[in-house]
Amino acid sequence: MVKVAAEEDGGAAVVVREFHEDRDRAAVERLECACEVGPSGGKLCLFTDLLGDPLCRVRHSPAYLMLVAEASGGPLGGAAEVVGVVRGCVKTVACGRGKLFSKVAYLLGLRVSPGHRRRGIGRRLVERMEEWFRQMGAEYAYVATDRDNEPSVLLFTQRCGYAKFRTPSVLVHPVFRHDLSPSRSGRVAVVELAPREAELLYRERFADVEFFPRDIHAVLSNPLSLGTFLAVPGSAARSWRGVEAFLAAPPGSWAVASVWNCKDAFRLEVRGAPRLWRAAARATRAADRALSPWLLRVPSVPNLFEPFGMHFLYGLGGAGGDAPRMARALCRHAHNLARRAGARVVATEVGACDPLRAGVPHWPKLGAEDLWCMKRLADGYGGGALGDWTKAPPGASIFVDPREF
Structure with a gap:
């Protein structure tokens, strides 16, 4: 289980906790609807509808978790509101050198409500998910984001300690x-x-x-x-x-x-x-x-x-x-x-x-x-002889x- 963490955000307590399907499904769907996926400014924006299953993008992985950030009503009271969400999964993959395998975690589906951005909620969600990654024995964590999504790139590379790793293209x-x-x-x-x-x-x-x-x-x-x-x-x-x-x-x-x-x-x-x-x-x-x-x-x-x-x-x-x-x-x-x-x-x-x-x-x-960004969570990648995978040059594919x- 993931520990519940609460912090103050402009007078309202923000709690990061595990997603509960019956309790949170509708709120997460509303949050997803409020967050378009993809860059704007002349490019196409894709909106994703998860067909009523917020866990669909990780449910088929060996180990997975979904977290939500919930804000209280603040000093004036009111109902709590889901203002952020993130998904993560852990699996074993090839490192691309000599058929070596490593346990890695993948972070995806990070969303923060437009009205609650720039308050550190995204960083808190990432850090709480990384705690679970370490509990699961993951040696590395990686995340994919649009290369032109500057706020997302800055969040991971400057605030969360990820390094730019690979630059694939979605065709x-x-x-x-x-x-x-x-x-x-x-x-x-x-x-x-x-x-x-x-x-x-x-x-x-x-x-x-x-x-x-x-x-x-x-x-x-x-x-x-x-x-x-x-x-x-x-x-x-x-x-x-x-x-x-x-x-x-x-x-x-x-x-x-x-x-x-x-x-x-x-x-x-x-x-x-x-x-x-x-x-x-x-x-x-x-x-x-x-x-x-x-x-x-x-x-x-x-x-x-x-x-x-x-x-x-x-x-x-x-x-x-x-x-x-x-x-x-x-x-x-x-x-x-x-x-x-x-x-x-x-x-x-x-x-x-x-x-x-x-x-x-x-x-x-x-x-x-x-843009794929990667972070080293623990020693791995062949016990040190081959070094840190985050610094390895890219292969052909x-x-x-x-x-x-």
Whole structure:
């Protein structure tokens, strides 16, 4: 259990305590509605609706916790109010060097009511969560924030002791009204892997990728995981003999990715878009409907200005000079799965130096540039011989756990 901490805030006591679902669900939902996610100032703002489950973004992790900050009515009395919230989870992941694993904590979903910001509530929530992280034996804590969100970056790097660590990008592609061909030439084929085959492939080829989760089997067998797909040359698909044979003699180029159903966990909504953008999006949909009988397919923009669902592409990786083209085939296949499921966008997150990034189709206006910040909580990362992971240079790629996206 997390200790309850109370401090004075302008005459009102602010208590940081554990979230109680029956008691706090409605208050947290109101707080989430008051806090838009994403930068403003000309960029798109995404509002997140957690579909009535405030714990959805951590519930599937091995160990998780949610805290709320509750303010009393102050000197004049009145009902207590939930003014802040944060979520956290703990798991074991690869450090990216020599297949070493470390116990790390992930901090996400930090929100403070607009009327109670700049009072230290966010810092108190972070510090209280870090106490629980240490109790759980975590060696490191990390957090993802938008690179342009200056208040958030300053909170973590200047007030909470986190260091800037990695700069991945969230790449988002809209889902059109029609399917996309995974390979126009037919020289690339997509093979679906069973969860056991996917686990074998990931453990064999990804165990030294930063943040690769040791419990990958739990991720792949989760009901929200919709499948793992391998893109290979057409000749390799025609002679497919299973993943063991593939690992023994892989083709010169290949790519793999899995699909996660965020649509049944939370919904998004674009807010703050100019009227011109909305009109242009409607025009593309109208043109697509009008021209589709003649097979003149227009890349129409789905309606993102009301709540919509998303599929997330995770575990994206591969090898060979043609891997980006293989990755493009996987993204187009994921697009078709999302279209049939009613999701309106497909997203993935890739490292700044990932060579497969060139093969991921995306619309820059819908994406974001992330900043991952990390803090060392205890000695780890191989017992000191390899030093502090927070100071390690980046690798070619990272593994983004879909349970935390």
